[in-house]
Amino acid sequence: MHIPVRIVLVAPTHPGNIGATARAMKTMGLTDLALVAPQRFPSDEARARASGADDVLENATVTQTLPEAIRDRGYVVGASARLRSSKWPVVNPRTCAESIRRRLPDDRVAIVMGPEHSGLSNEDLGRCQELVHIPTDPAFGSLNLAMAVQVLCYELRMCLEGSSVATEEARGAPLASAAELEGFHEHLERVLAAAGFLHPVHQKQLKLKLRRLFHRARPDQNEINILRGIVAALDPARYSDERGPA
Structure with missing residues (x-):
């Protein structure tokens, strides 16, 4: 089963994380990867960590800004390890997967992940319709970037596998990109x-x-x-x- 959702990594600093992300995606049926201003790519380290998901890396889109990476997307979800003080719509990965399921295949969807050490900026979050937060143990909430991608991709697969995609009520025109x-x-x-x-x-x-x-x-x-x-x-x-x- 192929899941038509784009994973966007903003300013990834470690090529190994890019490769591990490609592997996490492919195991769950996602292949659309976009990289925004990566520090090192392409990279032998990324290819090694991809462990056979070389096609995801080879077909990855590289842009210099987030708007370029999501310009054709109708629905954009931002992932963050930090819960912001502002009243942003925040859901857990399971609820996020269900929200995405309702929008496919009518809308093009992207999940945006921030830099490893800082996460998404408020400016980047302003380009997202929803924020997804992976709940972890408060005493140790450190998730590797590829681990976070794996969790989100797994929830998407479990939500979509074996069921027809139920879309929201038909609209007169496509959602604005x-x-x-x-x-x-x-x-x-x-x-x-x-x-x-x-x-x-x-x-x-x-x-x-x-x-x-x-x-x-x-x-x-x-x-x-x-x-x-x-x-x-x-x-x-x-x-x-x-x-x-x-």
């Missing part, structure tokens, strides 16, 4: 800044809250186009251009 959402957020933030709504001191947190709001809404491509049209109509620069020089 990560690239389309990012374009909307950048457009909205520019207009809000021009209107004086975004205060320089508090804008970072407000931007994250706005992203969470629209992630919960899960807009499709038609809805994103409507939102872009609304934002364009409210752009202060538009009225300045219409008035012309004083």
Whole structure:
């Protein structure tokens, strides 16, 4: 059984972890690996740790930024070992797998893993619709990157194996991709800044809250186009251009 979910590793520092991740993926039926700014890749160490999953490494996509790696994805899950203080939607791996099952095959899905020592930044989390946390013993919660990937891939396989994929209620248009959402957020933030709504001191947190709001809404491509049209109509620069020089 092949599971069409992309695993994205952001700034992996150890090539061995990349190879072990490829092995963990292939044992569970996943083959779509994306690497964001890896320190060392390709690498003989990665190939050795892959233990036969060389095809996953050879077909891996390498990008310099996270938006590039997820631009065609409609649903993005961020994995984190740390529970953030902000009110981010957080689920365990089993619930996450069920959430992904409901979205396949209609939506393209990615699971994003952060750097080994720091995890995903708040900026990266802002590009995710959901956050998955693997519960561990509080006294020793250290999970290797490939171990975490293995847990998530295993839960996906157990959720999908032997059952037909039940999708959510059909929509009139495909969900907006990560690239389309990012374009909307950048457009909205520019207009809000021009209107004086975004205060320089508090804008970072407000931007994250706005992203969470629209992630919960899960807009499709038609809805994103409507939102872009609304934002364009409210752009202060538009009225300045219409008035012309004083």
